[in-house]
Amino acid sequence: MSKRKKSIFKSKGNKIRNLDTDILQVFNQNSNKLLNYKQIAAKLNIVDANGRNLVIQELQDLKAQDRIEEVERGKFLMVPKSHYYDGIVEVTTRGNAYVVCEDLEHDIYIPSRNLNHALNNDLVKVYVYKRKKNKKQEGDIVEILKRAKTEFVGVLQKSKNFGFVVPDDHKMYADIFVSPKELSDAQDGDKVLAEITDWPANSKNPFGKITRVLGKPGDHDTEIHSILLEYGLPYSFPEHVEAYASKLPIDITEEEIGKRRDMREDLTFTIDPKDAKDFDDALSFKVLENGHYEIGIHIADVSHYVKEDTALEEEAYLRATSVYLVDRVVPMLPEILSNNVCSLRPNEEKLTFSVVFEMDEKGHLLNQWFGRTVIYSDKRFAYEDAQEIIEGTTTGVDQPLQEAILTLDSLAKKLRKRRMSEGAISFDKTEVKFNLDQNANPIGVYVKESRDANKLIEEFMLLANKKVAEFIGKKKKTYIYRIHDEPNIDKLALLQGIITKFGYRIDTNSRQSTSESLNKLLSDVHGRPESNMIETLTIRSMSKAIYTTENIGHYGLAFDYYTHFTSPIRRYPDVMAHRLLQHYLDGGKSVQAEKYEEKCKHSSEREYMASKAERDSIKYMQIKYMQNHDDQEFEGVISGVTEWGIYVEIIENKCEGMVRIKDITSDYFIFDEKQYALIGQADKRMYQLGDQVTVTVKNTDLERKHLDFNLVED
CATH class of the missing domain: 1.10.10.10 (Winged helix-like DNA-binding domain superfamily/Winged helix DNA-binding domain)
Structure with missing residues (x-):
């Protein structure tokens, strides 16, 4: 217990x-x-x-x-409320917290005794003490204005007359008391979903009820469902939504075709991951009589099927995004739409919303057109197939398709070079991927990098998103923007302090010098043992991209206008972007921003939750994979240093685990915060951020998603 x-x-x-x-x-x-x-x-x-x-x-x-x-x-x-502020709670793993207030320059420290039952991410009212000299700002939480969540995944520890649910979330500092009548059919040791129903002022523990029994800890489906529910993400559609989707008229009528630009005769194809089923986008290619190229970026016309004020629309909005876990996709739309009706599958006519460009051979944009279309995809390529065409190692592909891909690759490289010269930052971070057996057990881990075929698609999607946003933004009409603020100078200074130890530097004297030096840093570390750690730290120094109606541009892409238009099967903001574009193409007036701003905020929050669930699923699979390698030595890089130990990332598969300081027995080590190092007191041996070390697996904990290593010392 x-x-x-x-x-x-x-x-x-x-x-x-x-x-x-x-x-x-x-x-x-x-x-x-x-x-x-x-x-x-x-x-x-x-x-x-x-x-x-x-x-x-x-x-x-x-x-x-x-x-x-x-x-x-x-x-x-x-007293008057001058010392009272509203803010968001950020609980630490030690049980204390900070409240982040927009009206204050510094976060407010809240000792655990002053939390007043507030939980991580709750909106609270906090009283701030008068700050004493050289003391951090401290306060008391006096009221919880809004709970961030009331449901928690955890393991039931059941006694004769009651139970406690021990939450998986390490920032949830109190177990949930469950009375006998609220235990449902849950048994001792079950993983469950528990809802907090009350938290009396005189109780250390909240009271709750079990709303769902997920299964036994360690079972694959139990753990995957636990990850989704931990972040409030669904893993099945309500029956009424499935029923509504199944009754949608899916035939493409001549009347509908007559309302659209017919591009079925244009050479058209898709390029996607080999295991993809939802094909959001297709490219068409044609050489014009003047020698220029006509390039169509065709996007699934989801808004044609998902109408406002319907059950389908409500569910798509609530989800706001598809969630891509290691072994499954939890789609935003029911499968009949995401993998069938809206998916731009080969040899099928499809309704699309398109951006059509006229370009010259140098990649300069000469004309553009936006509107609804109907297309016919001639071929489906996996990225690997397109890469072979680019590298000239393929056979059996029709000449027109080969020429189209080679020309588009050439244009994409010119677009990318121009984008980089204008200050864009090149984040080509590697992705961890798994080979799974038929029971979804990981039998191999590999690292996937972005290659020319990936970048070909990326550049044309970026261009479409940019031009759609620019087209409306310059008309000063309300729209959905994807914005990315400039990086925080304090975070860049912290990054500089770390990379200096590896011989790298960044120049933050101007926006241009910052982006250029960041690109040089990312290029210089590529392929080196410390690359993943420095790439991750660099990304963390950036601001977070969000959706909003208030445009400030996109720093990372160096675009003054940017939106998300190209993935409406899996992102709700793209559906909104489609609807608004058509509204303005039809001559509509600018819509009220408030309604859309609220939807943008919701979409940003859901995107953040989905990304956390995706990271947790990767961590879970990494630990599951490492369970079968406890007798193997691995080369790793120290990716973090704390007072309780060092984090080590294995170079070959990016699995990260901890070596606890008490398990390093060759000396007595203490944490040196300035040097990001553990230093031995007898022989002054140092384990520093970025050092290469050898480790073996000590312990794997699937429930807590925690991996412990032993350090192999010389």
Whole structure:
């Protein structure tokens, strides 16, 4: 049984635990009322004389701190709200927290005793103490304004008359108490989904109920479903949504074709991952009489099928994105749409929304056209197939298709070179991929890099997204933008401090010098043992890209206007972008931004949750893979250094685990924060960020997604 499950008593000796926080909460809930000690004691269910005396004492302390004022003798009122702020809680793994407030320059430190039952990512009201010299800003959480989540995945520890759910989330610091009537059919040791229903002020633990039994810990499907539910992501469609989708008219009528530009005769093909089933985009290619090229970027016309104010639309909005886990895709749209009706499969007519460019051989854009089309895809290529054409190692592909791909590759390289010269940053980060057996067990790990075929598709999708956003943005009409702010100067300084130890540097004197030096850094580290670590740290130094109606441009791409238009099967913002583009092509007036801004915010949040779930699934598979390699030595790079140990990333498969400081037995090591190193006290041996080391597997924990290594010392 977890230590956290035991109940606490509000009163201990001659003190009442967290009394100051409880009193402040009472004042916050009665902000315009004068309250005396008897009223406060009554609201806190304190009935004994000793407890009331403690309330009187605490009121005087709060008055001395200027947190309440004595308006009349014995009657108190909350001070004006100048010391109160709203913000988001970020709980640390040690149980303390920080509140991030937009109105304050620095985050507010919240010791665990002042959390007042707030959980990670909750929106709260916080009281900020007057800051003392050389002290970090500290505060108390006085009210929870909005819970970020109330459902948690965890393992049930069941006793005779009750149970506790021990959450998987390491930032959830309290186990959930479950009474007998709320246990459902869950058994001891089951992995479950539990919902918090109440959290009494005098209880250390929240009360909850089990809403779903997921299965036994360690079972593959149980763990994958746990990852999805942990982030509030669904893994099946409601029956009414599936039923609605199955009844959609899917035949392409002559009447519908008559409303569109007919491009079925143009040479058209798709290039996608070999295991893809949802083909969002296709390219068409034609040489014009003037010698220029007509290039069509054709995108599945999802908004033709997904109409507003329908069950399908509501579900697509709620999901906002498809989720790509290691062994499965959780689609935004039901399979009949995502893999069938909307997927641009070969040898089938499809309805599309297209961007058509006229370009010269130097990759200069001469004309553009936007509108709805109908196409016929002649061929489906995997990236590997297209790469063979580019490298000249393929046979059996029709000459027109080969010439189209080679010409598009040449144009894409010119577009990319021009984009880089204008300040774009080249993030070609490697992807960890798995070979799975028929039971979804990992039997191999490999690292996938972006090659010319990938970059060909990328450049034309970027160009389409840019030109659509530019077309509307210059008309000053409300639209959906994908923005990326400039990097935080403090984060760049931190990055500089780390990469200096490897002999690299960045120049942050100007925007141009920053992007150029970042590109040089990414190029210089490519293929080196420390590459993945430095690429990851560089990405973390960047701002996060989000959706919004307020355009500020995209720093990483060096575009003044950018949107997401090219993947409506898997991204809801693209569906909105399609609808708005058609609205404006039809002569519509600018729409109100507020409605779309709220949808942009929701889409950004869902995208973030999906990316966390995707990372967790990779981590889970890496640990599962390493379970069968406990007798093998691996070469790795130290990717992180903390006071409790070092993180090591294996070079060949990117699996990351921890070597705990207590397991390094050759010396007594201490953490040197300035050097990002552990230093031995006897022989001064140093284990520093970026050092290459040899490790073996010590322990694999699938439930906690944690991997421990032993260090192989010389």
